Amino acid sequence: MADDGKTGGWWHQVRRAVHRILCWAVNERPAPARAAAHNGGRHSMLSDTPAAQDPANISELDAIPAHPTPESTLAPAQRFAAAIGARSQRARVIAAFNAAQPVDDRYELLGRMTELNRLVDGVVERRQHAVVFGARGSGKTSLARIFGDLADEAECVALYHAATGDTGFADLLRPYLPFLQAEARPAGRAALAALGERDFTARDFASAAAPGLTRRIFLIVDEFDRIENRQTKAQMASLLKLLSDTRAPLQFLLVGIAADVDELLEAHPSLRRHMVAVPIRPVGPRAVEAVIDEGARRSGITFPAEARMLIGAAAAGSPYHVRLFCQAAGLAAVEAGTSTVDVGAVRAGLASSFEEWASVNAAAAALLERLCRLPELRERLRALACDAAAHQTVAADRVPQALAPALLFNDSGTAVFADSLAPQFLLARLQLAATEPALAVAAAE
Ligand SMILES: Nc1ncnc2c1ncn2[C@@H]1O[C@H](COP(=O)(O)OP(=O)(O)OP(=O)(O)O)[C@@H](O)[C@H]1O
Ligand SMILES: [Mg+2]
Structure with a gap:
């Protein structure tokens, strides 16, 4: 026996x-072993919020130096080496708000x-x-x-x-x-x-x-x-x-x-x-908070309420955009030599995220950027973007004529953004435009 x-x-x-x-x-x-370790392998404890912090689970990623240094002054080779070793503050922010890969740990699947x-x-x-x-x-x-x-x-x-x-x-x-x-x-x-x-x-x-x-x-x-x-x-x-x-x-x-x-x-x-x-569908506000909390904990970057509100409004429940905007805002804070994301860092993050998207979708980005400069259109664009983020399809007759090239129309009187990532980038660009009144007036004329 x-x-x-x-x-x-x-x-x-x-x-x-x-x-x-x-x-x-x-x-x-x-790697399921890591997921299982959070709750002793019991499936019944699956939850929408991350596992309670156990000191034993805190990885190298969580050990944050008290005074991060701005890294833009480092040579590319140093940044390369630091990033590979996941030791730099930049690397921590990038890893903590990884927007490029799907979730592979059940406790990070929020909402x-x-x-x-x-x-x-x-x-x-x-x-x-x-x-x-x-x-x-x-x-x-x-x-x-x-x-x-x-x-x-x-x-x-x-x-x-x-x-x-x-x-x-x-x-x-x-x-x-x-x-x-x-x-x-x-x-x-x-x-x-x-x-x-x-x-x-x-x-x-x-x-x-x-x-x-x-x-x-x-x-x-x-x-x-x-x-x-x-x-x-x-x-x-x-x-x-x-x-x-x-x-x-x-x-x-x-x-x-x-x-x-x-x-x-x-x-x-x-x-x-x-x-x-x-x-x-889009995740709810609690899950958005949880995604930010988890990333903040891992990166050591603080996201005050106003920063969360601005990022949450632009992301409109898309976990990808929450992570992307948080990552960019966190990196902007690191560049500024701080570990707190203020409104300026959020704006810098939204701007760099929009630019990154523009580099792969130039025509749509240029169109959105131009339309956001027209104050009389902004409220209509915002409502449309929120609707598209929530339901993907929008009523065709609500689409301003000037925005039509960015959407695909079908026979049933509805339309979708040709790039389904676009609504959140439109919301981000609208936030930025709201702080550029002089430019907006000039552009409208
Ligand atoms: N529930 C979630 N909680 C936290 N982060 C999430 C969640 N869902 C997705 N993400 C993050 O959002 C990003 C996109 O996720 P994922 O690749 O699963 O989306 P997708 O719908 O498959 O995208 P695509 O349409 O491009 O294939 C990833 O960075 C992922 O980590
Ligand atoms: Mg996918």
Whole structure:
């Protein structure tokens, strides 16, 4: 028995290790051990607010020197070395408000308990497929990754892959095949291996994968909106239906930018009862506060109430913009030789964030900048931007003619910003314009 126990423990560890490599291995895998350490690994303690601070959890990032020095005087090589070592104040601010990567620690996924519960309820309990949709930067990938993390802990398998462009059905699913083979019984392995060699249909995939799998598998297809090929979408819809009808232990989470679920699945009425739709809307004010609190704690930068109010107003519930604006404002404070973000640092942060966005979306940025200089338009622009940030779509007749080139209009009388990140940058630019009255009058004339 003792031997059996040892062998079982060793085997379990090997299985866990292989499993961890497989999970997320199609792209990139987060480190669940760190997340689990926050609450002793108990899922039931998931919360919308970060874990209470435990001195044992305070990392190198939290050890902030009392008097930060401005770093702009350092040579690029010194800044490079300091940033790589995560020792500089700049590096701490950048890491603490990381706006470039999805959340990979469940305790940093703030304000998304409802959405996570909806996924668990629909996908895990009711065995539906899921479609997770929302604006760019709203936190879709973060939610999907944390769901995968939970699946991993529950001894299921979550495989993540992002569609790299408009692709055919077989090419979309081929990256999952080696990982599915590893989870299949011997007979199933051969059938799955055979698919790797040829083109295949939804029916081929379902009959090879469904019967042979040993445990529940969730296939996450991120950037699903990039697929325009109607044939691929039709095959995906057939596959989801086949997997549901055969009660296969294989479920899909389709993740993409969309204002509503029809956009993503293009109306397959018979699929609806097999799907749970999880819209990713803006987070509430408490979650915005929590994102700022968490970043402030990690960076050692203080965000007084006025700074939070200004950043919150411009971000309009988008976690990406909260992090981006806080990061830029925090860096502006560091440049000024202080660890407190005052109104000047917020403005400098909003301005540099807008410039950064302008560098990748020059035409839209130039248009917004010009329109923000017209005082008579500002209130209309602000209301429109708030609406677009909240719902993505706006009534077409509310769009000022001059702003039309930045939006896409459809037949149903609604419009969306061509770049769904734009509304928050418009709000940021409007805040800046409000403090430039002389310039605004000059521009209006
Ligand atoms: N719930 C959240 N709490 C804190 N930060 C978040 C949350 N959701 C997203 N973020 C942050 O916002 C940024 C964007 O998140 P993410 O990449 O998940 O969005 P997305 O909707 O997948 O974006 P895209 O449409 O570009 O793929 C990341 O920096 C992420 O860390
Ligand atoms: Mg994403």
